[in-house]
Amino acid sequence: MTHQIVRLNPPTLPDAASIGYSQISVFEAGRLAFISGQVALAADGSPVPEDLAEQARIVAQNARAALDAINAGPENIVMARAYVTDLTPERLEAMMPPMLDFFEGAQPSLTGIGVAALAAPEFQIELEMTVQIPAKS
DSSP: OOOOOEEEOOTTSOOGGGGTOBSEEEOOSSOEEEEEEEOSOOTTOOOOOSOHHHHHHHHHHHHHHHHHHTTOOGGGEEEEEEEEETOOHHHHHHHHHHHHHHHTTOOOEEEEEEESOOSSTTOOEEEEEEEEOOOOO
């Protein structure tokens, strides 16, 4: 049996749907995967780019690979947290397009968190996810 994630944006809260996420995600019973924070380390070992938007693109690729490993898609993300160094409105604007492309319109609950540093000094963004594992077909 497939369990559906219900996305809510009640009128008593700001309209998160208009910018690509949901205020509330409701999921009933089922298996969950907790995916570690994905950073801009490419599988081929290429250097971490200095550009935040390019890092966000690699983070999205890594997050997609993690979802693929459990046969899930963006529609199965219950909660995502994006940690960004030196978070400002301009940096948020730079990192959101690759994230929204990755979400493919699924609009999971999303929290953006400004941090002083991540695991290595070159990392500017990290994305962790709680994901509904789809029922086996």
